[in-house]
Amino acid sequence: MRLGVIRCHWRIPVFGMFPALPLCMKRLINLTPSPGLGFTLAVLPFLAAACLYLFMSMERHAQNPNDRLLPSGAQLLEGVRIVAIEPDKRTGDIILWTDTEASLIRLGWGLGVSAALGLSFGVLTGLFPYARSAFSPLIAVLSLIPPMAILPILFLALGLDELSKIALIVLGIAPFIMRDLQNRVMEIPREQFIKAQSLGANSWQIILRIVLPQVTPRLIDALRLSMGAAWLFLISAEAIAAEQGLGYRIFLVRRYMAMDIILPYVAWITLLAYASDRFLWWLNRRSFPWLFPAERNPP
Numbered sequence: 001m002r003l004g005v006i007r008c009h010w011r012i013p014v015f016g017m018f019p020a021l022p023l024c025m026k027r028l029i030n031l032t033p034s035p036g037l038g039f040t041l042a043v044l045p046f047l048a049a050a051c052l053y054l055f056m057s058m059e060r061h062a063q064n065p066n067d068r069l070l071p072s073g074a075q076l077l078e079g080v081r082i083v084a085i086e087p088d089k090r091t092g093d094i095i096l097w098t099d100t101e102a103s104l105i106r107l108g109w110g111l112g113v114s115a116a117l118g119l120s121f122g123v124l125t126g127l128f129p130y131a132r133s134a135f136s137p138l139i140a141v142l143s144l145i146p147p148m149a150i151l152p153i154l155f156l157a158l159g160l161d162e163l164s165k166i167a168l169i170v171l172g173i174a175p176f177i178m179r180d181l182q183n184r185v186m187e188i189p190r191e192q193f194i195k196a197q198s199l200g201a202n203s204w205q206i207i208l209r210i211v212l213p214q215v216t217p218r219l220i221d222a223l224r225l226s227m228g229a230a231w232l233f234l235i236s237a238e239a240i241a242a243e244q245g246l247g248y249r250i251f252l253v254r255r256y257m258a259m260d261i262i263l264p265y266v267a268w269i270t271l272l273a274y275a276s277d278r279f280l281w282w283l284n285r286r287s288f289p290w291l292f293p294a295e296r297n298p299p
Contacts, residue, residue, distance in 0.1 A: 068257045078260060083265075084097070102245045106169070106245070107169070114173050117174045117177075118174055122177065123181065125139070126181065127203075128203075143175035147168055147233055165237040180222045221280075231269065235247030
């Protein structure tokens with residue numbers, strides 16, 4: 001049986017969305033949606049989830065008009081009006097904005113301290129063998145401790161004020177950033193260090209001229225990957241001991257089954273986390289364009 005070269009001369013369009021190409025040349029990995037189609041594909045899952053929620057809410061309210069588990073669209077809008085527009089009768093503040101400010105301040109301090117510690121110890125342990133031998137085992141052990149398990153210890157040692165909440169975020173994400181940056185520093189080709197030393201560079205100059213320019217974008221990516229965990233630790237700390245904050249508000253109204261407030265708060269937290277992720281993505285590409293020359297779409 002003779003096997004020859006497969007040839008194809010038929011050209012067919014795919015649902016009218018892509019230009020006609022020979023059928024044998026078409027591969028899914030080679031098909032890239034246009035910007036408009038890409039946006040449509042991105043929006044469709046959210047629309048499907050919203051439609052599914054509204055359908056389930058209508059079904060539950062048809063069986064029980066007083067159902068509070070899945071509030072209707074009108075009830076959700078009323079909940080948004082109460083927390084985001086109407087001033088609180090006791091304090092006169094807008095609850096959503098006050099809680100958002102308190103949570104973002106704690107999150108900002110936690111991420112800032114974690115970034116500083118992660119960069120310092122990551123460069124130190126990745127560049128200097130003596131420091132790696134001294135600190136790497138400790139950092140590895142710290143990264144394996146469940147932060148929520150030591151939350152009571154933090155409250156007892158640091159009190160119920162802001163310091164304990166910030167410390168929980170730092171203990172939760174800083175060890176992982178340290179280990180990640182240590183590996184990034186160790187991946188830098190050794191030849192760069194040898195060439196710099198042959199030109200008379202000392203250790204401090206090597207850090208400033210070689211290590212930091214290559215590690216700083218990795219630090220921003222590490223913060224992006226740690227954003228979800230940072231929000232988790234923040235919400236957990238606020239739920240236990242706080243007087244303001246997004247997590248505090250959610251766990252305060254849960255006893256009343258106020259899903260018309262809880263769901264908008266969850267959506268708002270998700271939006272803030274997504275906006276933070278996109279900002280760090282933009283900052284990384286804006287500050288270090290040489291590292292992403294061929295990238296077009298955000299990951």
